[in-house]
Amino acid sequence: MALGASVPTVSAPVVPVRELVPWAVFAGVILLALLYLVGMDQGATSVFSGSMLHEFVHDGRHLLGFPCH
Amino acid sequence: MVRTLLVRGMLAGVVAALLAFVFAWFFGEPALDGGIAYEDALSTAAGETDGEAPLVSRGTQSTIGLLVALLIYGVAVGGIFALVHGGAQGRLFRLAPRATAGVLALIGYVVVVLVPFLKYPSNPPASSVDDTIGLRSGTFVIMLLLSVVAAIVAVAVGQRLVARIGTWNGVLAGAAVYVVIAGIVAALLPVVSETPADFPAVVLYNFRVATLGIHAVLWAAVGLLFGLLVSRGTRSAERPTVGAGAG
Numbered sequence: 001m002a003l004g005a006s007v008p009t010v011s012a013p014v015v016p017v018r019e020l021v022p023w024a025v026f027a028g029v030i031l032l033a034l035l036y037l038v039g040m041d042q043g044a045t046s047v048f049s050g051s052m053l054h055e056f057v058h059d060g061r062h063l064l065g066f067p068c069h
Numbered sequence: 070m071v072r073t074l075l076v077r078g079m080l081a082g083v084v085a086a087l088l089a090f091v092f093a094w095f096f097g098e099p100a101l102d103g104g105i106a107y108e109d110a111l112s113t114a115a116g117e118t119d120g121e122a123p124l125v126s127r128g129t130q131s132t133i134g135l136l137v138a139l140l141i142y143g144v145a146v147g148g149i150f151a152l153v154h155g156g157a158q159g160r161l162f163r164l165a166p167r168a169t170a171g172v173l174a175l176i177g178y179v180v181v182v183l184v185p186f187l188k189y190p191s192n193p194p195a196s197s198v199d200d201t202i203g204l205r206s207g208t209f210v211i212m213l214l215l216s217v218v219a220a221i222v223a224v225a226v227g228q229r230l231v232a233r234i235g236t237w238n239g240v241l242a243g244a245a246v247y248v249v250i251a252g253i254v255a256a257l258l259p260v261v262s263e264t265p266a267d268f269p270a271v272v273l274y275n276f277r278v279a280t281l282g283i284h285a286v287l288w289a290a291v292g293l294l295f296g297l298l299v300s301r302g303t304r305s306a307e308r309p310t311v312g313a314g315a316g
Binding site: 013014015017019020023024027028031032034035037038039040043044045051052055056057058059060061062063064065066067068069 | 070071072074075093097098101104123124125129130131134135137138139141142144145146148149152155156158159160182185186189190191192193194197199202203205206207209210276279280283284
């Protein structure tokens with residue numbers, strides 16, 4: 001149980017909440033928007049018109065399991 | 070500090086996406102081509118001539134398009150993973166940073182990929198009805214979001230129970246809470262069953278296994294690589310912890 005013994009004495013710093021929250025909100029929103037663009041846009045809903053984006057990421061969208069045409 | 074975490078998470082995501090691309094190329098693309106072959110056979114039988122050139126060629130879709138899609142997905146998952154790790158480390162599980170990364174990747178794979186997949190599995194081209202894209206997108210997103218909500222509830226409940234009835238029982242109880250909530254959600258959401266009767270079963274099977282495989286490669290790589298980077302960072306840094314009251 002070498003691993004278990006070393007666990008309680010971990011000195012890894014805990015990230016303070018007030019430092020984490022702004023990053024989580026800002027980066028979270030942008031990263032979720034990216035996921036939307038790859039997985040969903042120009043399908044049921046469109047932020048960008050046309051189907052260029054849909055066609056370009058077509059294979060990735062299908063293979064990652066997002067609903068596609 | 071959060072900046073470093075975020076950079077490492079996105080870096081792990083990029084490498085994970087490259088690995089997932091290799092897997093997708095060998096196991097996903099053949100199945101996807103099988104779907105397109107079925108589609109072509111249908112349109113030929115219907116007497117349609119494919120006159121107009123496609124907006125994006127198959128060659129681009131299956132190479133750069135697939136790679137870019139996976140890279141964006143990898144960066145996004147890696148970044149969010151790093152932020153969740155930043156919140157969980159030292160609070161949620163009493164584990165070393167590297168072990169936390171491993172546990173989070175496993176939970177992420179089950180909650181974000183596997184469970185939504187069990188209700189709404191991936192579909193190759195030509196195996197869905199075009200007009201139901203609205204219903205399929207909506208139900209998929211609801212399943213995904215509620216799966217995440219169920220996981221958050223389960224972790225909150227599990228954490229309290231661990232303090233009362235011990236680690237082993239508490240974790241099992243938390244997992245049970247997740248399974249029950251996700252099960253109820255899946256049972257209530259509408260069934261989508263539109264695969265054409267003569268769609269090749271082997272193509273469908275291979276395609277769906279490829280989806281799980283791509284995600285397994287990607288999430289495992291994100292968890293392991295981020296864990297490696299974050300453990301190396303904390304070992305080499307060893308700076309004195311200032312602001313002891315901030316925790």
